[in-house]
Amino acid sequence: MTVSLQSPGSKSIYEQDIFSALPASVLARIAADTLFPQSLPDRWPKKLLGEVMLLLAKVWVRRQRPEFPNQPPTSHQDVRALYDSESKRYLQRHARTTCRQDDVWRLWLGQALVSKIREVNAQQKRPARHLELFAGSGLSYSSQAKVFHLHDVAVNTILLDASAGMLDVAAKLTIPQVEHAGHAVFVGADMPELRKQAMRQERRRTVEIVQSDPAGNGAAPVQAGPSGRGLLSEGSHDLASIMFGLGAIPLAKAVSLSHDLLHLLTEGGRFAVTDMHKPVAHLAGRWAWPAPVTFRWAWLEREAYKRITVPYVLRQLWGWYDPSLYPHLMKLSVIKTEGLWYGWEEVLFELQSHSWDFGMPMMPVYRQILVKVRLSEHEATERANASQAILSCLAEAGESECDQPAFPLGTPA
Numbered sequence: 531m532t533v534s535l536q537s538p539g540s541k542s543i544y545e546q547d548i549f550s551a552l553p554a555s556v557l558a559r560i561a562a563d564t565l566f567p568q569s570l571p572d573r574w575p576k577k578l579l580g581e582v583m584l585l586l587a588k589v590w591v592r593r594q595r596p597e598f599p600n601q602p603p604t605s606h607q608d609v610r611a612l613y614d615s616e617s618k619r620y621l622q623r624h625a626r627t628t629c630r631q632d633d634v635w636r637l638w639l640g641q642a643l644v645s646k647i648r649e650v651n652a653q654q655k656r657p658a659r660h661l662e663l664f665a666g667s668g669l670s671y672s673s674q675a676k677v678f679h680l681h682d683v684a685v686n687t688i689l690l691d692a693s694a695g696m697l698d699v700a701a702k703l704t705i706p707q708v709e710h711a712g713h714a715v716f717v718g719a720d721m722p723e724l725r726k727q728a729m730r731q732e733r734r735r736t737v738e739i740v741q742s743d744p745a746g747n748g749a750a751p752v753q754a755g756p757s758g759r760g761l762l763s764e765g766s767h768d769l770a771s772i773m774f775g776l777g778a779i780p781l782a783k784a785v786s787l788s789h790d791l792l793h794l795l796t797e798g799g800r801f802a803v804t805d806m807h808k809p810v811a812h813l814a815g816r817w818a819w820p821a822p823v824t825f826r827w828a829w830l831e832r833e834a835y836k837r838i839t840v841p842y843v844l845r846q847l848w849g850w851y852d853p854s855l856y857p858h859l860m861k862l863s864v865i866k867t868e869g870l871w872y873g874w875e876e877v878l879f880e881l882q883s884h885s886w887d888f889g890m891p892m893m894p895v896y897r898q899i900l901v902k903v904r905l906s907e908h909e910a911t912e913r914a915n916a917s918q919a920i921l922s923c924l925a926e927a928g929e930s931e932c933d934q935p936a937f938p939l940g941t942p943a
């Protein structure tokens with residue numbers, strides 16, 4: 531089967547000028563260049579060369595995965611089943627797909643958390659409480675543990691994931707191999723008793739592995755808020771982290787997850803994320819060849835992301851959404867508890883182009899650190915209005931509840 535290289539008929543949110551309709555006060559709250567469509571005036575001979583390269587890239591992507599599915603996973607159950615079946619070879623496959631850059635991104639998450647852990651250790655004389663969401667087979671935690679050991683900080687981590695297969699690999703293979711940590715590993719749903727026992731052992735670093743959403747209904751992986759109970763409840767954690775997980779849930783759920791995390795974290799609590807992002811023209815990456823010429827090609831980056839990465843790699847292979855909008859909207863979340871307003875202070879948003887296969891800069895990765903802070907009622911209202919304005923704008927543009935992938939699939943020929 532061949533799949534058409536035509537760009538999808540309906541325009542994506544990034545190609546419509548919907549954001550320019552928003553008032554300046556709303557736009558001031560987002561990195562507008564990361565969302566706006568950008569005109570990329572390449573001449574046709576260069577574009578023709580680009581088209582040939584895109585065709586070759588697509589053949590390459592499909593050759594990497596001979597079992598390329600004809601239909602993408604469509605339900606949460608499909609995604610879970612996919613990760614269950616991928617769990618044993620996930621490490622090698624992810625390392626290969628990311629050109630072995632994933633370990634660096636995972637280490638960064640540990641580094642993003644460590645100063646907060648140290649603060650909690652010093653001020654409150656207890657291990658920091660850390661939640662790793664979409665934790666998969668524990669690879670992200672195993673990199674973070676190296677950083678925690680380096681700084682000799684005390685932290686109790688809960689790994690949450692929906693896939694029993696991934697968690698099984700975490701419990702049996704990944705976590706037992708992590709050096710430098712006195713681990714207590716438990717697998718289950720909600721085990722406050724076992725957790726208390728682990729704490730009593732007074733280890734500097736402990737891990738619990740918990741299956742979120744065992745019913746498999748695709749809920750965002752945290753149910754906190756006033757109704758939260760047990761393991762995950764109001765103010766129960768100092769830190770949360772996610773590495774390459776948000777794309778599993780649609781935008782509306784990512785926004786509700788952001789609310790949940792505001793409930794879950796203590797004031798001053800830190801939430802660090804690393805994930806993929808659509809290319810941004812003026813941040814286009816430098817090609818490793820033809821060295822020594824400095825060479826950047828924003829048009830090709832954008833087209834490759836739109837026509838190959840999103841429809842085939844993200845959507846068709848993994849049932850994944852394009853998470854580019856998520857960090858911009860998640861940071862606008864606000865909650866009110868006991869009469870006080872809270873939201874996020876964004877202390878870092880970084881977009882960095884990375885080199886992928888053949889040294890080509892095909893897609894940036896973003897890093898975001900959000901800190902839970904108290905807000906005035908005025909600021910909270912502004913943020914809530916801004917978020918609502920963007921969501922309505924998306925809905926008007928036909929991105930109904932933002933549940934659709936940003937770039938629909940190409941049509942099978």
Ligand SMILES: C[S@@+](CC[C@H](N)C(=O)[O-])C[C@H]1O[C@@H](n2cnc3c(N)ncnc32)[C@H](O)[C@@H]1O
Nearest residue numbers: 613664665666669670691692693696751773778
């Ligand atoms: C790309 S993997 C990332 C794993 C890990 N963070 C890492 O760095 O290796 C995404 C993970 O998200 C999990 N996942 C997908 N949908 C989920 C959901 N709705 N709730 C919880 N976990 C989910 C999958 O089971 C998978 O383990």
